[in-house]
Amino acid sequence: MPEICGPTPALLARLADILGPQGFTADPADIDPWLSDWRGRYRGASAALLSPANAEQVAAIVKLAAEARVPLVPQGGNTGTVAGATPPVDGSALLVSTRRMNRIRAISAEDNAVIAEAGVILSNLHDAATAIGRRFPLSLAAKGSATIGGLVSTNAGGTQVLRFGTMRNLLLGIEAVLPDGSIFHGLETLRKDNRGYDLRQLLAGAEGTLGIVTAASLRLVPQPAARAVGWVGLPDPQAALTLLRRLEEATGEAVESFELVPARALDLVLANIPGTRAPLTGPHAWNALIEVTGAEGGADPAALLESALAAAIEAELVEDATIAASEAQAEALWALRESISEAERIDGASAKHDIAVPVTAMPAFLIEEEAAVEAAFPGCRIIAFGHLGDGNIHFNILPPHGVDRGAWMAEKGPEVSAFVHDRVAARGGTLSAEHGIGQAKLAEFVRLADPVRLATMTAIKQAIDPLGLMNPGKLLPLASRAPTP
Structure with missing residues (x-):
């Protein structure tokens, strides 16, 4: 593998000439906000932040970097959860922000x-x-x-x-x-x-x-002609999956979203996000946020959802339900779901897992693996929420009450994640359903990946990026290389 070099003053000067003052900064104060991942777990270093205005300027950056053997780390909104846009700690890479290319x-x-x-x-x-x-x-x-x-x-x-x-x-x-x-x-x-x-x-x-x-x-x-958004209280995840299938049978493809929210997640939002309130009169072990849409001239989605939920309540599948009476109420229901990650971040450090298993295995996984994790790591608490219909659940583990959360995560976090990922793999699932690998999941991905998948991906990487300069240390392992001054 060719040797990687750190950025030199001469390279930085050439990049500054190409990009101009709007597209180049070496001011540490300007760069600092972009050196950490969204969750604040990883922090890197970079000599400059490059903000090209078009593809041609990106091409000029890449050509110069290739000539100088300097790695590049692309970055968009920096909202990822696996530190895929965080530069390496050695300062060998330059950050390339695409935020100016916004047309x-x-x-x-x-x-x-x-x-x-x-x-x-x-x-x-x-x-x-x-x-x-x-x-x-x-x-x-x-x-x-x-x-x-x-x-x-x-x-x-x-x-x-x-x-x-x-x-x-x-x-x-x-x-x-x-x-x-x-x-x-x-x-x-x-x-x-x-x-x-x-x-x-x-x-x-x-x-x-x-x-x-x-x-x-x-x-x-x-655009849909109309939509209906409902929130239902459920006894368990199996009831949620049964309800989803009944809704699909009753409405066809009108069900666009079916989000599973446990009581712990809802409680966390209500405690940490101002202006939120419980949508139902009493607590429920599990909840689902449902959105159904309708086309022009088609059936009224609110009537479809109301009828389906009434039948589910009569069958004792659903414990309670409400349907938003306005767009403001619909957005308030969605805010409860969309605020979970922020509420978790406010609450403190936790071990997060973006996992997926076959949809039919999800209800049993949520019940059985929650019990298994709590038995293996006494006192910890599980918040499992997300997209039941595609098998993707964010299976997050909070440290026990009263402990130093940072210290607990440092000591137990890797062991907890390995425990969860092993159990996901045993059920034919994946450790990354939608957030990617980045650097946060790299070691676990390598440990659990099919060797053929890993070898093929590595071959593709080596063929297209033989110098190993594009976002090094993310998604795929690379040989350790020290930058040359």
Whole structure:
């Protein structure tokens, strides 16, 4: 493997000339906010923050970095949870922010497509789609800061995967700068393209290790004529899965979201997020947030949901339920779900696991593995919430009451995660359902990965990025190399 070098004053001067004062800073105060991951667990160092304005400037950066053997770490909204956009601690890499590339280049209701640059914030894309009577059907709690480039690079999921799939399912085309500085122009909005290897899908989910995404063409869908949002109290996860299947039978594809929320998660939100309140009159061991949509001229989604929930209550499947009577009430219900991660962060350190198992295995996993974890690590508390319909649950473990949470995490965190991941693997699941590998899950990924998968991914990385300069230390292990001054 070629030797990696740290950035020299001469390289920084050339980059400053190319990018200008808006696109280059070596001021530690400007760089500092971007050196840590969102959860504050990892911190790196970088001599400069590069903020190119277009793909051509990204290409110039990559070419110079390749010549100088200097690694690059792409960064969007920096909202990831696995430290995939945090630079290495040795200061050998330069940060490349895509946030200035924030134009929507084209949007069409007729083509049901949008071409957005990597720095476009997800909520801004939602607004642009709404303005032409369309929508981009991917949403998540960090929509106000997450960017399109990061969402593509991590193959983001979110709350509408049940109906529309992950980012890969919505990706029509991609523009990216490859490790040699060439620009892959692949933004066609084709629905069918059988020209060999699908490079857009290779770059999606690559976490910046094969190149820097600069723009993406994405699929849009019609705005629903109406939606109904409900919150239900349930006795257990099996009742939740049974309810989901009954709703699907009653409404077809109208169910867009089905989010499972345990009492502990709801209590944490109510305690830590101002302005929130319990949606039902009494507590329930488990809750579900449900969204059903309807097309113009179709059945009223509120009537469909009300009828289905009434039948479920009569069958003693559901303990209690409410349906939002207004958009404000619907948003308030969604805020309860979307605030869980923030409430956890306010509450303190915890061992977080973005896992998925086959949907049919999820109810038993939640009950049996919660008991297994609590037996193995006495006093700890489990908060398991997320997307029941696609088998993805955020299985998070809080330290026991009264302990130093930081110290407990340092001592027990790796052991806890290995315990959870082993049990997930035993059920045919994955340790990363939607957040990626980054550096936080790298060791566990290598430990549990199918050797053929790992070898193939490594071969692809070596073929496309032979110098190992694109986001080193993320997704795939690299040989230890000390930077040369």
